[in-house]
Amino acid sequence: MVDDLSKLRESLNRMPVPEPREGFVDRVLANASSEIRRPFNWWAAGLGALAATLACVALLWRPADSTQQASVRLALNESRDVSLVIESERALEDATIRLYVTGSVELAGYEQQHEIEWKTSLTRGANLLSLPVIGRTPGDGKVVAEIEHDGRTRRLNVALHVAAPGDDSA
Amino acid sequence: MSDSSAVEFDLLMRGHVRPLYRYAYRWTGDVDQAEDLVQETLTRLYSELPRVRQIERIRPWAARVMYRIFVDQLRRARRSPVVYVGRSGATGEFLEGEDEPVEASDEAWNPEVLTDQAFELERITAAWARLHEQHRVVLSLHEIEGYSLDEVAHIIEVPVGTAKSRLNRARNRLRTLLNDGTNSSAPACNSPETQ
Numbered sequence: 001m002v003d004d005l006s007k008l009r010e011s012l013n014r015m016p017v018p019e020p021r022e023g024f025v026d027r028v029l030a031n032a033s034s035e036i037r038r039p040f041n042w043w044a045a046g047l048g049a050l051a052a053t054l055a056c057v058a059l060l061w062r063p064a065d066s067t068q069q070a071s072v073r074l075a076l077n078e079s080r081d082v083s084l085v086i087e088s089e090r091a092l093e094d095a096t097i098r099l100y101v102t103g104s105v106e107l108a109g110y111e112q113q114h115e116i117e118w119k120t121s122l123t124r125g126a127n128l129l130s131l132p133v134i135g136r137t138p139g140d141g142k143v144v145a146e147i148e149h150d151g152r153t154r155r156l157n158v159a160l161h162v163a164a165p166g167d168d169s170a
Numbered sequence: 171m172s173d174s175s176a177v178e179f180d181l182l183m184r185g186h187v188r189p190l191y192r193y194a195y196r197w198t199g200d201v202d203q204a205e206d207l208v209q210e211t212l213t214r215l216y217s218e219l220p221r222v223r224q225i226e227r228i229r230p231w232a233a234r235v236m237y238r239i240f241v242d243q244l245r246r247a248r249r250s251p252v253v254y255v256g257r258s259g260a261t262g263e264f265l266e267g268e269d270e271p272v273e274a275s276d277e278a279w280n281p282e283v284l285t286d287q288a289f290e291l292e293r294i295t296a297a298w299a300r301l302h303e304q305h306r307v308v309l310s311l312h313e314i315e316g317y318s319l320d321e322v323a324h325i326i327e328v329p330v331g332t333a334k335s336r337l338n339r340a341r342n343r344l345r346t347l348l349n350d351g352t353n354s355s356a357p358a359c360n361s362p363e364t365q
Contacts, residue, residue, distance in 0.1 A: 008344075009313050011294045017195045020205050025187045028205070032183075032212035033176035091206035093242070121243050124202050 071159040074135035079108055084129040084145050084156055092122040095149040097129070103141030104162045108132035122149075135162030178223075179216050186229050187212070189315075193233055196310040197240055199299055207243075211236040230317065234325045237307065244303060297347035305340035312337055 074080055099116045101107055109132065110116055131143060143158040190211060194204035214235055215222055225231045298306065304326075311317045311325060323333035 008294075011290050012298075012309065012314050014291055015196075015295055015298060015314075017192050018201050020188075020191050020201060024191065024205060025184065028187060028209045028212050029180050029184060030176075031209060032216040033179055091203070091210065091243075093210070124206050 071161065072133070073161045073163060074105070074133065075163055076135050076138055076165055078162075079132055079134045082131045082133045082143065082158055082160075084131065084158075086122060086127045086129060086147060088122045088124055088127065090124045092149050094119055095122050095147060098144075098146040098148070099131070100144040100146070101141070102144075103160070104135060104137040104139040105141030105143065105160050106134050106136050107143075108134050122147075133160065135160070138162050138164035138167075175216075175219055179219055182222055182228065183212060183215065183232075186232055189229060190232055190236060193310060193315065194236065194240075196298075196314065197303060197306050199306075207236060207240055210239050214239065230321055230325055233311070234327065237326055240303075240307075293348055294344075297344055297350075300347050301340065301343060304336065305343055308333065308337045309340045309344065 072080070072082055096117060096119050099107070101110070101114050101116075107113070107116070129145070131145075133143060135141075139162060141160040141162060143160065145156045145158070147154050147156075187208065190208050191204055194207040194211075195201065198204050198207060211232060215232060222228065301309070307326060308322055311322045312319065317325065319330055319333055319337070322337070323330040326333060326336075328336070
């Protein structure tokens with residue numbers, strides 16, 4: 001069955017590889033040498049949007065403002081995935097993400113924990129971070145997501161309101 | 171580093187950029203990720219220019235550096251709650267502990283799957299997208315790029331026996347996916363000859 005293996009190799013070799021974007025070779029070679037000498041500037045393209053479950057709240061990056069805010073309403077004891085979409089102009093290794101959870105909400109699986117931090121890599125484009133938020137007590141709460149890389153920080157604030165029983169505004 | 175270093179780096183690496191991109195695309199299945207992977211690799215190599223000068227065969231060495239970066243990215247991705255949008259279909263766990271020998275299985279290839287070249291290309295492309303990244307790596311390096319098993323083992327930094335068993339697992343998995351009638355990317359008009 002060596003022949004079959006050789007046919008398979010032929011097929012594998014025919015698998016198309018899409019062309020990289022125009023100017024790729026020149027660009028990556030230039031970037032490789034220049035990134036060591038110049039400040040990192042990917043934040044110029046910024047962070048993207050924030051959405052909450054089905055109610056998408058899109059926030060555009062504003063260069064002059066490092067903080068964005070959106071709001072979500074929850075019923076008491078309701079659990080809902082709040083999705084943060086982090087847009088990065090390029091892949092980043094060793095980005096630090098910190099979550100600060102305050103007020104009347106908690107993150108499922110991290111009860112009693114008000115600050116969570118981890119390192120991750122971000123791909124170019126949209127990176128989705130889904131946070132399982134629970135409304136614990138009526139009132140206001142907040143989740144702040146802070147993304148830090150190379151000494152630069154961007155922050156997304158999610159204001160949450162947990163409605164009291166009988167409050168139909170949630 | 172100086173501009174002359176940048177020129178030297180360009181001369182040393184220019185001929186390897188497209189092949190590295192080709193490897194990266196086959197590993198990641200995504201143009202953006204492949205470009206980023208090559209960029210990260212070149213950035214790292216540039217910081218090691220004195221060493222690059224002394225490397226006799228740059229391409230496999232660069233592939234090894236790129237593979238390390240790729241594996242680091244996979245490990246981080248799987249430890250983190252961040253879900254990456256736009257990745258291709260592979261979702262398996264990172265492969266480790268594969269030292270046990272696996273019998274070569276060339277005889278298990280089903281000749282029927284190789285009859286219609288155009289359709290077969292679609293089937294292979296779809297099956298490839300569902301392969302585990304580590305299987306794509308060894309198959310692309312050995313079956314497509316023609317690296318020997320010793321070279322593949324060197325690039326992915328495992329013993330030759332592990333590389334061989336991983337390659338056989340990858341072939342088996344690809345064969346299974348090719349023969350899998352539930353292959354989600356296969357055209358709906360499958361001919362009986364290729365089922």
